[in-house]
Amino acid sequence: MESREIICIACPMGCHLLVQRDSEGQVKVTGNTCKRGETYGVQEFTCPMRTVTSSVRVSRGTHPLCSVKTQNVVPKAKIPEVLAAIRTANITAPAHLGDVVIADIAGTGVNLVATSDCPAR
Numbered sequence: 001m002e003s004r005e006i007i008c009i010a011c012p013m014g015c016h017l018l019v020q021r022d023s024e025g026q027v028k029v030t031g032n033t034c035k036r037g038e039t040y041g042v043q044e045f046t047c048p049m050r051t052v053t054s055s056v057r058v059s060r061g062t063h064p065l066c067s068v069k070t071q072n073v074v075p076k077a078k079i080p081e082v083l084a085a086i087r088t089a090n091i092t093a094p095a096h097l098g099d100v101v102i103a104d105i106a107g108t109g110v111n112l113v114a115t116s117d118c119p120a121r
Contacts, residue, residue, distance in 0.1 A: 006044050010036035019045040049073035054086045056101055058118050061093030066118035068101050074108045081106035093120040 003020040017031045019041045029041035043049060051073050055065040074082055085105050095101070095118040102112040 004045055006041055008032060008037045008040050010034070010040040013037075017041040021045070048076040050076050050079060052079060052082050052086075052112075053115070054083065056086060056089040056091055058095065059090055059092045060120055061095075061118045062121055063118060066091060066093075066095050066101075067115045068112050069115050070105065070108075071111045071113050074106070074110050078106050078108055082108065082112075086112065091118070093118050 006017045008015040008017050015032050015037050019029050021027050027042050029038045032038050053069040055067050058066045095114045099114045100111045105112045
């Protein structure tokens with residue numbers, strides 16, 4: 001039986017979850033005090049997801065960098081590819097809050113968007 005202890009971050013309670021996969025592949029979560037904890041435990045155990053935040057270089061801007069984040073969560077295993085794509089990105093000012101900086105970053109189906117305005121010089 002495969003198992004893992006996880007602290008839940010789905011709500012402020014911070015429950016200590018025990019997530020186990022039985023011999024038939026069923027995943028069971030114990031220790032949660034709400035339904036969100038069960039959902040989080042299964043997701044974290046089977047395919048952990050994360051939001052990635054970073055910054056990209058800006059040409060002709062008042063600042064050299066613009067803050068960005070993934071518009072939705074991406075698989076944790078894809079984070080190195082996402083960061084590699086971010087490192088090579090360079091946008092030209094102006095950029096505005098919510099502008100798509102990289103569409104479908106690293107083949108995840110998730111867009112990378114600007115999280116601040118980056119005015120031109």
